[in-house]
Amino acid sequence: MSYSIVTGWYADNRARDYKAYGDDFVRSAECFDIWYHCIRAFTSPSNILVIDSASPLRPRMPEDPRISWVNLKRNYGHAVQGHSALCGWSRALLLGLSYGFANGDLYTVLLEQGTLFYGKDIIERQIAAHPDADIIAPNGSGTPQPLQTGILIFRSAMIPKFVENYTRVAASDDALSPEKKVALAGNGMKIAFSDLPFGRRRPIDISADHFFLRHCNLAELHAFTTRLGFGKELLPPLQRQFA
Structure with missing residues (x-):
């Protein structure tokens, strides 16, 4: 079973003009180190593609020949900002899927920037549980969306049709969320809809065998890195000490 992992990238230190969920650490260059550790510990991709939306900040790049870094000429923004009909997330998805298809892998996996996860063979287990699926997405139960996008698995043979469907959706991303566009583009x-635990759902159980996390607060990040055995030194302290 072969698969590529693709992700978008953007990080800066500026105040945001839209509501952001979770601690700002999950959008930082330092969080990339924890994300990549999860990749190394729990997945076996043939290639890893990072799609940079003209980010002013970059992480330290691991010495991993599987990693390719591609730069977009500008930052197309968050879906809710309405800077473009297709936000940075959508553009990273479309480019990443095309990369996976061109690579010839059986599957292409979107692992969002800031998605932290735990469990050996987490991708392989999802595919084995849904062997006939063209798209595997964590269900949206407990969230305002029909599905979750933190970990999306695509059968690469279906990518050209999915990309065509996605780009034919007339609504802009600020009018129709990317989660709903994914569900709509997958019509037919x-x-x-997998039962992989958590993502945006709360409460979470860090002792679970396999799970993924989105929008972590600082306490959740400390609990996760303790379980992971990596990355706690990268985090801000839970309580700052004042003289």
């Missing part, structure tokens, strides 16, 4: 395909 076999979509499996």
